[in-house]
Amino acid sequence: MSLRDLAALYLLAGLACAVAVYRASLEGRRRAALSAALCVPLWPIWAPVALTSTSARGEGGERPRAASAAARVQGALREGVDACAGTAFEALLSREAASRIEAEVARAAARHAELDALLRRVGFDEAAAAERVAALEQGGAGGRALATAHLHLDNIRRLRAMRDRDARALEELADLVHALRTQLVLARFAGSSVEGASGIVSEVWARVEGLGVAIGGQDGGAPEASIET
Template sequence: MSLRDLSVLYLIAGLACAVAVYRASPGDRRRAALSAALCVPLWPIWAPVALTARRAEPGGTPGTSAAAARVQGALREGVSACAGTSFEALLSREAASRIEAEVARAAARHAELDALLRQSGFDEAAAAARVAEIERGSAPGRALATAHLHLENIRRLRAMRDRDARALEELADLVQALRTQLVLARFAGSSVEGVGGIVSEVWARVEGLGAAIDAHGGVSSEEPIET
């Protein structure tokens, strides 16, 4: 195959990747077009990045199902890596199951919050606009206080959702690091002490997730937030 033929094939692949990236890109079409244009000359590098990057819809956060799946996969690999070794007590199958259960609870709460905040009655921009409208008019103070309370409740819900998402992502990164630490320890003969620190950190994060859920409980669109 000649250099010209290879160039044509490269260009065709780049165009195909550009189309895929453009269709998969949410939001601003100009940004999507720019991302697609980069794919034509740089598709081997840019296409995987653009197609796998985490994206959030306006006002949303990256989905936590991927983070939960990362935790689950890393835990199972970690358990397998330390099975039958001196590290087994640090990450048993029972311990991994407990961690997975807490992660599943946190992911479920995040999904519930995210779905709730997509409803029209929980639009932060609309709530802020209503406050501004009342402030410009001559409505009684009670109406303004109610509008402010509604806006503040929405912001609190958004903060809870975003905090859950960050906590799950950070835990997923930590559990993946634990997995590689266990694999390294198994083959390099590292000491238990070298692994114990990261295991303790994982448990601290897991307990933090559970405490946050137990403190705030579930969220329902029919339940008002008390202040």
């Protein structure tokens, strides 16, 4: 087989992958087209990444929700900083403060992604764990085996609750930061006071601190539990 034939086969494979990626994409047409275009020359590398990402998003909504919320926070913060720049209320939302908020949000989003990936692994399925508990109860299993199964199920539920809480916290923070952004833009162009913005800034910081505390608590690990016989 000549080099020309190999090139033609490579191109055909790239085009096939591009079609598959475009059809499977959950993004808008423009992003889907860009991802598909990358597949033509880079299909051995890009196609598995794009298709795996799409599959993961289709299996559950929590990860894209959290990632989208983190991106919304980042975009709104930057617009808010730009609105404050060179005005009397620049101290309300400085670039340094926005960077600190972005760092906490990034940590929360990374933690959420880690939890989400963990809960997709074999052995972390809540339904399977619940079925195991039910089977042991029906079979009259001993106290130790049943206690172990209950502990496993409870741990999975706690992990799921952490993941869901982080997603909600990020979404609520994103909404709040968007409100702050619009308040700052209004104050800049309307020449109004920043009293309302000050209250929102305080609430943003409270939410960010709460996010950091939640992450710190998660990093500390789950408390030890004993299994009684």
